[in-house]
Amino acid sequence: MPTYALIALPIPVFTLFTYAVPTRFGGMVHRGIRVTVPFGKRTLTGVVVDEADHTDVAEVRELIDVLDAQPLFSEEILRFAEWMSEYYVSPMGETLRTMLPYGTTPESTQRISIAAIDVDAIVPELRRTAPRQAAVLLALSDHPNGVTIPFLQRKVGADNLHSQLAALESKGYIERTIEMEKASRPKRVRGARVASALLGDEPALHRLFDELDRAAPKQALVMSQLFAESERSPGVFHPVAEILERAKTSDSVIKALLDRGAIELEMIDVSREEVLSGGDEGLEDDNYESTLGDQVRDFVLNDDQRRAVETISAQVASREFKTFLLHGVTGSGKTQVYIESIRAAIAGGRTAIMLVPEIGLTLQLVERFREAFGDRIAVLHSRLSDGERFDAWRRVAAGGCDVVIGARSALFAPLRNVGIIVIDEEHEASYKQYDQQPRYHARDAAVVRAQIEGAVAVLGSATPSIESYHNAERGKYQLLELPVRVDNAREPVIVIVDTLTARRQRLMRGSLSVRMLNDVRARLDKGEGVILFQNRRGFATRLECGTCSHSPMCPSCAVTLTFHKHRHELRCHYCGYCRKAETQCVVCGSLDLRQPGVGTQRVEEELAEHLPGARIVRMDQDTTSRKGAHRKILSRFANGEVDILLGTQMVAKGLDFSRVSLVGVVSADTQLLLPDFRASERTFQLLTQVAGRAGRRSEVQGEVVIQTAHPEHPAVMAAFAKNYRQMYDDEVRTRRQLNYPPFSRFIVIEFRSADQKDAEQAARQFRALMPASGPAFEILGPSAALIWKLRNLYRYQIVVKNHKAQDPGGKIFARSFANAYEAYRQKHGKTTVQVIVDVDAMGM
Numbered sequence: 001m002p003t004y005a006l007i008a009l010p011i012p013v014f015t016l017f018t019y020a021v022p023t024r025f026g027g028m029v030h031r032g033i034r035v036t037v038p039f040g041k042r043t044l045t046g047v048v049v050d051e052a053d054h055t056d057v058a059e060v061r062e063l064i065d066v067l068d069a070q071p072l073f074s075e076e077i078l079r080f081a082e083w084m085s086e087y088y089v090s091p092m093g094e095t096l097r098t099m100l101p102y103g104t105t106p107e108s109t110q111r112i113s114i115a116a117i118d119v120d121a122i123v124p125e126l127r128r129t130a131p132r133q134a135a136v137l138l139a140l141s142d143h144p145n146g147v148t149i150p151f152l153q154r155k156v157g158a159d160n161l162h163s164q165l166a167a168l169e170s171k172g173y174i175e176r177t178i179e180m181e182k183a184s185r186p187k188r189v190r191g192a193r194v195a196s197a198l199l200g201d202e203p204a205l206h207r208l209f210d211e212l213d214r215a216a217p218k219q220a221l222v223m224s225q226l227f228a229e230s231e232r233s234p235g236v237f238h239p240v241a242e243i244l245e246r247a248k249t250s251d252s253v254i255k256a257l258l259d260r261g262a263i264e265l266e267m268i269d270v271s272r273e274e275v276l277s278g279g280d281e282g283l284e285d286d287n288y289e290s291t292l293g294d295q296v297r298d299f300v301l302n303d304d305q306r307r308a309v310e311t312i313s314a315q316v317a318s319r320e321f322k323t324f325l326l327h328g329v330t331g332s333g334k335t336q337v338y339i340e341s342i343r344a345a346i347a348g349g350r351t352a353i354m355l356v357p358e359i360g361l362t363l364q365l366v367e368r369f370r371e372a373f374g375d376r377i378a379v380l381h382s383r384l385s386d387g388e389r390f391d392a393w394r395r396v397a398a399g400g401c402d403v404v405i406g407a408r409s410a411l412f413a414p415l416r417n418v419g420i421i422v423i424d425e426e427h428e429a430s431y432k433q434y435d436q437q438p439r440y441h442a443r444d445a446a447v448v449r450a451q452i453e454g455a456v457a458v459l460g461s462a463t464p465s466i467e468s469y470h471n472a473e474r475g476k477y478q479l480l481e482l483p484v485r486v487d488n489a490r491e492p493v494i495v496i497v498d499t500l501t502a503r504r505q506r507l508m509r510g511s512l513s514v515r516m517l518n519d520v521r522a523r524l525d526k527g528e529g530v531i532l533f534q535n536r537r538g539f540a541t542r543l544e545c546g547t548c549s550h551s552p553m554c555p556s557c558a559v560t561l562t563f564h565k566h567r568h569e570l571r572c573h574y575c576g577y578c579r580k581a582e583t584q585c586v587v588c589g590s591l592d593l594r595q596p597g598v599g600t601q602r603v604e605e606e607l608a609e610h611l612p613g614a615r616i617v618r619m620d621q622d623t624t625s626r627k628g629a630h631r632k633i634l635s636r637f638a639n640g641e642v643d644i645l646l647g648t649q650m651v652a653k654g655l656d657f658s659r660v661s662l663v664g665v666v667s668a669d670t671q672l673l674l675p676d677f678r679a680s681e682r683t684f685q686l687l688t689q690v691a692g693r694a695g696r697r698s699e700v701q702g703e704v705v706i707q708t709a710h711p712e713h714p715a716v717m718a719a720f721a722k723n724y725r726q727m728y729d730d731e732v733r734t735r736r737q738l739n740y741p742p743f744s745r746f747i748v749i750e751f752r753s754a755d756q757k758d759a760e761q762a763a764r765q766f767r768a769l770m771p772a773s774g775p776a777f778e779i780l781g782p783s784a785a786l787i788w789k790l791r792n793l794y795r796y797q798i799v800v801k802n803h804k805a806q807d808p809g810g811k812i813f814a815r816s817f818a819n820a821y822e823a824y825r826q827k828h829g830k831t832t833v834q835v836i837v838d839v840d841a842m843g844m
């Protein structure tokens with residue numbers, strides 16, 4: 001019997017901890033079992049990762065209790081966690097914790113109840129062999145509705161209680177549930193969101209944040225959370241209690257924010273059922289699908305689809321790991337390929353994971369899966385209530401499901417015998433966990449899990465990420481193509497309007513060109529529908545010349561420089577380059593330098609002015625806050641009660657209306673000139689996606705009008721040519737030159753502190769402890785982060801380009817980082833500066 005256990009604890013420390021195993025737990029402690037241990041004055045729950053017969057650690061303490069009779073993690077999942085922990089530089093304990101749902105920790109409000117057993121028959125025997133277990137059963141027999149663990153602790157004593165429960169559970173004598181709200185009764189709670197007026201007014205928002213950061217840090221914290229929510233689920237009211245809980249603050253903060261006009265409050269429903277059925281945005285109504293047109297269900301796969309399904313299924317059957325990239329234009333029937341491939345895998349006795357970017361935006365897909373797989377499917381996503389998540393997780397762990405479908409965390413589903421993992425819309429940035437450890441990319445991690453499981457990974461997209469396509473190019477993935485739409489709908493015509501020229505010729509009316517207005521008018525005259533798209537710009541502000549549209553770029557990073565108004569500086573937040581902002585355009589000498597950006601609201605006003613009588617509806621966070629508003633807008637548009645649907649990203653994805661014949665992009669430039677090396681790629685993806693909304697009906701010729709001041713930009717030209725390869729080839733050239741992904745791992749090491757000097761100094765100290773740039777990696781910075789102050793924390797960063805050719809597995813970087821981190825801890829261990837590593841960082 002091993003004498004020591006090596007435990008991963010959920011704390012930000014990279015080592016495992018050694019504890020002695022008391023003899024009373026003989027035979028119970030194995031890899032994958034959870035235990036409680038003393039840690040300082042606290043008790044922590046950890047996972048046994050390894051066992052040992054001896055240890056060099058002095059003064060080893062003993063385990064307190066054992067929580068499971070059977071390992072909660074399969075060997076595959078443990079190995080997967082070990083890879084994640086190493087690759088994403090995230091402590092093993094924290095990594096394992098993110099893989100478990102709430103309810104599996106002993107602190108959660110579990111209820112323990114007695115199973116349908118004959119207590120009188122069992123207890124006498126149990127008294128002899130395990131008296132504590134008998135005592136637990138007796139205590140439970142008085143409480144048919146179950147009791148909480150603290151209650152049991154008072155009743156029978158806390159010693160080894162968890163291991164006794166684990167033993168009882170494995171004998172089938174007890175059952176666990178976790179506390180949850182009544183299933184059907186909706187609960188009314190107070191919800192908050194960022195005031196609509198503020199969201200339309202970027203300068204005011206910045207002013208408010210500056211002011212709050214200075215004067216009212218708690219308010220700033222709450223506000224930044226609400227702001228983050230508004231980015232994620234526009235317009236949705238968020239339960240106040242949840243926000244306060246997360247910010248660890250009180251209601252007075254809400255009141256203060258309300259008084260400032262910074263937020264809005266409303267009573268909202270939060271029922272378990274609502275969250276279960278998915279949408280954040282009022283999409284959950286039963287008749288959602290019917291507003292989106294009819295779906296054909298019984299059809300014969302076309303040749304391309306059939307070939308793809310056969311290839312994938314043969315690979316699954318071989319039980320050998322492989323990754324496929326399914327590149328299929330919008331409407332080419334990718335979803336059907338997923339369904340049929342999964343069906344085949346299940347027929348072969350395997351299970352499947354289906355990852356989607358956001359459940360709320362993919363309800364149609366979820367519906368099709370439900371139809372195909374009935375109740376052998378579990379839907380997991382971040383909006384599930386704790387109770388639902390716990391139930392679903394346990395059902396999956398117990399082998400009650402063949403298919404798990406969900407957003408990125410569904411990747412950790414405790415399925416056994418996984419045969420296929422599908423990642424739909426693999427290019428989507430939402431697959432990256434950006435706000436907590438481990439900062440994993442679910443697409444890349446899915447490929448690794450598939451490898452560990454001996455399964456097949458299928459990445460699907462109409463506009464694959466450069467990384468994935470590059471992997472297909474060099475034979476790491478196998479490319480499968482669906483080049484045509486199943487419905488044979490005609491491709492829309494794309495028109496590019498050069499706004500700079502149009503402005504010179506006096507053919508612009510505000511943000512809309514005469515061409516755009518005329519085309520919209522023509523469609524309206526025929527009673528056809530129009531979608532207009534205007535991306536809101538984010539936090540980053542740049543400068544733009546009003547005469548020639550030039551925006552200053554970093555001389556070495558190929559990203560736009562960010563304009564810092566109060567210091568009148570232009571900064572690159574990749575490499576730290578900084579200069580005084582010019583007052584005159586460096587290209588044409590014009591003095592007309594502006595901070596561009598037009599919101600949807602102003603576009604709406606302009607439309608109303610130039611197209612009197614047109615029925616316009618705006619769909620953005622302001623107009624879709626009320627429950628069901630989203631659906632209502634869509635169905636009014638579908639029925640022809642509205643002529644023009646104007647909106648943000650919300651209108652770019654997934655909508656399928658046959659009456660839409662024209663899609664207009666008010667400005668491609670907001671996306672194109674973001675300070676991000678992926679800006680071109682994203683622009684192409686977005687334009688292609690938006691274009692996919694036009695002309696879904698074969699008898700009408702669809703049209704897409706794209707306004708831009710940069711018609712010669714490669715991403716715009718490739719979208720115009722509907723040529724993915726053109727964009728890819730151009731982009732790969734730039735990425736190779738500048739050593740961006742896929743040629744390097746793009747790593748951001750961030751330093752956060754409430755004190756600006758501390759954060760800056762820590763970044764510099766850390767940089768000094770890292771080696772000079774060399775063949776294995778190039779180090780940029782330190783520099784201020786793009787959002788250099790967030791939640792009252794100052795943020796500085798070091799950017800690393802870890803060259804894959806010279807350091808394929810990233811080991812050289814990992815070693816240098818570990819050394820620097822260790823040295824930094826020793827020298828400056830007392831600081832309060834947080835150090836955060838983001839491997840394969842997506843945005844900044």
Ligand code: ADP
Pocket residue numbers: 295296297299300301302305328329330331332333334335336337486487
């Ligand atoms: P994608 O996921 O590639 O955008 P979908 O799988 O959603 O495409 O397919 C688009 C539409 O075509 C859906 O309504 C689907 O039901 C339908 N469809 C898919 N395959 C076929 C087929 N072989 N024959 C007819 N219709 C099909």
Ligand code: ZN
Pocket residue numbers: 545546547548549550585586587588589590
């Ligand atoms: Zn100029």
Ligand code: ZN
Pocket residue numbers: 554555556557558572573574575576577
């Ligand atoms: Zn730079």
